[in-house]
Amino acid sequence: DVKVTQSSRYLVKRTGxxxxxxxxxxxxxxxxxxxxxxxxxxxxxxYFSYDVKMxxxxxxxxxxxxxxxxxxxxxxxxxxASTNQTSMYLCASSNLYQETQYFGPGTRLLVL
Amino acid sequence: AQSVTQLDSHVSVSEGTPVLLRCNYSxxxxxxxxxxxxxxxxxxxxxxxxxxxxxxxxxxxxxxxxFKKSETSFHLTKPSAHMSDAAEYFCVVTASGGSYIPTxxxxxxxxxxx
Numbered sequence: 001d002v003k004v005t006q007s008s009r010y011l012v013k014r015t016g017x018x019x020x021x022x023x024x025x026x027x028x029x030x031x032x033x034x035x036x037x038x039x040x041x042x043x044x045x046x047y048f049s050y051d052v053k054m055x056x057x058x059x060x061x062x063x064x065x066x067x068x069x070x071x072x073x074x075x076x077x078x079x080x081a082s083t084n085q086t087s088m089y090l091c092a093s094s095n096l097y098q099e100t101q102y103f104g105p106g107t108r109l110l111v112l
Numbered sequence: 113a114q115s116v117t118q119l120d121s122h123v124s125v126s127e128g129t130p131v132l133l134r135c136n137y138s139x140x141x142x143x144x145x146x147x148x149x150x151x152x153x154x155x156x157x158x159x160x161x162x163x164x165x166x167x168x169x170x171x172x173x174x175x176x177x178x179f180k181k182s183e184t185s186f187h188l189t190k191p192s193a194h195m196s197d198a199a200e201y202f203c204v205v206t207a208s209g210g211s212y213i214p215t216x217x218x219x220x221x222x223x224x225x226x
Binding site: 004031035040041042043044047048056058090092096097099100101102103104105106108 | 148163
């Protein structure tokens with residue numbers, strides 16, 4: 001059974017803290033994605049990676065960075081957390097051409 | 113360029129009645145279309161996908177969708193709603209020949225009344 005795991009289900013951080021969200025997939029997928037989900041806005045793409053050390057900006061990259069040192073792991077970094085980054089963060093992976101995405105359970109982040 | 117419009121932010125039905133969730137898309141290339149479901153506090157799960165084979169696609173849990181190129185639509189239907197169908201539903205488009213980065217609709221919340 002395919003699996004995408006995220007390091008935390010719930011996270012509470014203070015403004016200005018550096019935050020790491022980790023995502024691991026066990027399907028040997030090339031593509032990995034980070035989204036944020038907010039009510040009424042659907043899923044918005046933050047960053048996308050199609051290979052180790054490769055990344056592309058999505059629709060809302062400001063305030064975020066990513067790291068992909070190994071194929072199975074894709075990290076999202078909030079360099080200095082702000083209250084407007086309070087959200088649900090979803091990680092997904094897909095095979096290069098199959099297009100079906102497999103999602104992790106999400107991390108609900110609260111920035112105080 | 114590609115885009116997806118889910119025409120209803122909320123749909124409310126009674127248990128046992130039909131479900132219709134509407135999705136229109138635009139794409140410069142031949143599209144692949146998906147419906148995902150998200151139950152409360154869970155990640156998204158694939159319901160069904162269209163990738164240029166049969167235009168009527170059957171998915172899990174009795175859902176199906178029909179690709180209509182002339183109407184640029186990919187509406188999701190189910191003959192009889194169950195309470196367990198209450199969830200958020202997302203329509204998604206990608207385009208072969210494009211970048212394969214999916215574009216999501218804003219979601220439709222399905223409410224099922226007993």
